[in-house]
Amino acid sequence: MECRRAYALEHGIQKFEHATTTNPFAGRVICGCCGKIYGRKVWNSTDEQLRRLIWRCNGKYPAKGEKGCASKHIDDGVLYQAFVNVFNAMIENKDYFIGKWQEGLENDNLLHRYKSRQFIEIMTRTEVMIVFVN
Template sequence: MQAADGRKVWNSTDERLRRVVCRCNNKYKVKGKKSCENRHIDDKVLYQAFVNTFNAMVENKEYFIDKWEEELNNENVLVRYRAKLFMGILADAEPIEEFDVDMYFRIIEKMTVFDGEKIIVSLLDGTEIEVVI
């Protein structure tokens, strides 16, 4: 399992070869000793995982809005707040074609990459959505 939370830039004098990747932040926890064997993942893959997740939410809007309507009665004020926030976001949402950083930070808690095969996208409301790479 790899937490894709360590954004790194592989620089090059040739701009075409410059890459932005994410890798496990624990990969080199101790200097000179690799403690995580997982590979890096290009940021474009993570961006596409977000686009796919958001579009799946839009396509299944009724399911999600019903889920959040139930949470409006929750005793926890944060759960109620997030439900209202998410309902507002999806109310008039349309599918997207490219990564939207503002929307990402409004709804995503984290993305966890599993051996380059799948990504679990965790929403701020606790929902987890699996994206196959």
């Protein structure tokens, strides 16, 4: 809980959102410009044909009419596809990553050892993902 609290303070998160199967990136996409969290937004939600799901930095508009962060939005499908591409690259180079996480098993930090063990397990039993995102 302390790690989550520190993470939230570092990235200016007031309410820590937990990932779900429908929204696995909630609270996890961090802006490279200002360090705030990206949030999922719906554009043109009244017209179903124009409706788009996007992710935008929550620091983009700090107050109504006031422009903040200069980062660009990310289309929902692009974010998912980017994750799949990076995950597949990790699977294709699993020996390298498993070696790095095995080093993490020697760490004094209990959470670091736990996460290293989790990643090793995932990498040893996972194959390349084929996902087509619209």
